[in-house]
Amino acid sequence: MSSDTRTLTRYPRFQPSVRQGLYVSGKDLAQWQDHLNAGEKDDKIVTLTGRIVSKRESSAKLIFYDIMHNGDVIQVVASKSRFEQPELFTDINQDASRGDIFAFTGVVGKTKHGQLSIFANQLQMLVPCLHDIPRSGLKDPEKRFRQRYLDMLVNPEPTQILRIRSQVIRFIRQFLDERGFLEVETPILSSKVGGANAQPFKTQANALDMEMQLRIAPELYLKQLVIGGIDRVYEIGKQFRNEGIDADHNPEFTTCEFYQAYGNLDSLMNDTEKMLLEMVQYIHGSKSINKNGQELNFERPFTRINVVDYLDNYFGLENSGNSVATMDSMSLQKICQQHDITVKAPLTEARLLDKIISHVIEPKCVQPTFLYNHPLALSPLAKDMEYTTAGKKVTVAARFELFVAKKEIVNAYEELNDPEEQQRRFEQQIKDRQLGDNEAPIPDASFVEALKYGLPPTAGWGMGVDRVVQLLTDTHHIREVIAFPVVRPINNNPKVSNE
Structure with missing residues (x-):
């Protein structure tokens, strides 16, 4: 892959399309909270953008993401059975790491345990994170105030x-x-x-x-x-x-x-x-x-x-x-x-x-x-x-x-x-x-x-x-x-x- 193609793939222009439905925030999702029962899903297509703060692999075909969007954390459920291009599911999800910024397209629903989530059928990387973000609280004042953005990424x-x-x-x-x-x-x-x-x-x-x-x-x-x-x-x-x-x-x-x-x-x-x-x-x-x-x-x-x-x-x-x-x-x-x-x-x-x-x-x-x-x-x-x-x-x-x-x-x-x-x-x-x-x-x-x-x-x-x-x-x-x-x-x- 040429460097130009790699840049276009990993740093694409942000161009919302009709296929991606309604772009939503964490606060927007609150309107579904009282209208869905545990295990139920809406049929309206939505897209959520944000930074991956955690990634949990339940199996090779089921992965859970926590996404930070403007201060709110929203769960995304990515399953191979719902994916539009199931043959790309493994490669796309393997490429997604903590700190990366993605667009997740799918429907709003609740898990069997009642947690409001987005059930994704499509993932698109918008910006990769090229550094490891510390997992535990960042305490060193030298690093906190010289790299204020990192302080905000780690500490609430x-x-x-x-x-x-x-x-x-x-x-x-x-x-x-x-x-x-x-x-x-x-x-x-x-x-x-x-x-x-x-x-x-x-x-x-x-x-x-x-x-x-x-x-x-x-x-x-x-x-x-x-x-x-x-x-x-x-x-x-x-x-x-x-x-x-x-x-x-x-x-x-x-x-x-x-x-x-x-x-x-x-x-x-x-x-x-x-x-x-x-x-x-x-x-x-x-x-x-x-x-x-x-x-x-x-x-x-x-x-x-x-x-x-x-x-x-x-x-x-x-x-x-x-x-x-x-x-x-x-x-x-x-x-x-x-x-x-x-x-x-x-x-x-x-x-x-x-x-x-x-x-x-x-x-x-x-x-x-x-x-x-x-x-x-x-x-x-x-x-x-x-x-x-x-x-x-x-x-x-x-x-x-x-x-x-x-x-x-x-x-x-x-x-x-x-x-x-x-x-x-x-x-x-x-x-x-x-x-x-x-x-x-x-x-x-x-x-x-x-x-x-x-x-x-x-x-x-x-x-x-x-x-x-x-x-x-x-x-x-x-x-x-x-x-x-x-x-x-x-x-x-x-x-x-x-x-």
């Missing part, structure tokens, strides 16, 4: 996780669409990135002869759309941060951000509780889930922790006339030293406060918990507000974070819309960068100019989609919920942290 969990991921994104989109939000797309490439504290990836636009960066957040663009008159706007999309890889961080990840004119913290908390509760019920049919052996309950209202009050009480500052909300970096360093909280340089107020909160408060946030009233230094894009605690007035950020199972899921705040104050905070970020904080955003003069046209009182909200999927699938590492996570080159592959 990755495909199931991706299906749940799709359901989560569909639910978020529907939740916001029903509330009058407009979905948009904002630039991924920009000459300046902002909206978060993170180090960006850099690239070069040859046509423009300029350096560009991949976005770290869509926030500044989305707020400009609100200025432009779109009062409710959202985006679900990829963000890119040039940071380490661990159980909770991948350089490429997915978020949902929305901005609502004339919203506030109360409306954001209410919507967050409602979205998470309904999402859990939609995915799991229950108000609670299991994560790391712990039952998490999403009944409303969620627990709330006032960050400044909690820290002032923890450090014994209530009656001192002082507060973590007003401390400079030197005072915060002393707090860290006294309580064995390790912080790496640069020792800016924002980094010190972030480390203090992650050390003192976040471990308490197992059940869904809102952290609110953050020190203002942590929130350069949030509106400030005053409240009175222990007889003193304290200025804090009009912001909250939602933590579940000790992980941040949502970050939200009332947006700063004073251009002069925004410019002042951008200037503080320049000072932080001069101190060595490469994650401090580069000031965006064009955004300050946009604010001068008037940003309505606006509530902004962001969710880490990957972390929500981790939560709902009880997976430990973020790479499990991404179809193709970042992996290091084989020739430069030090161990990646699993913490």
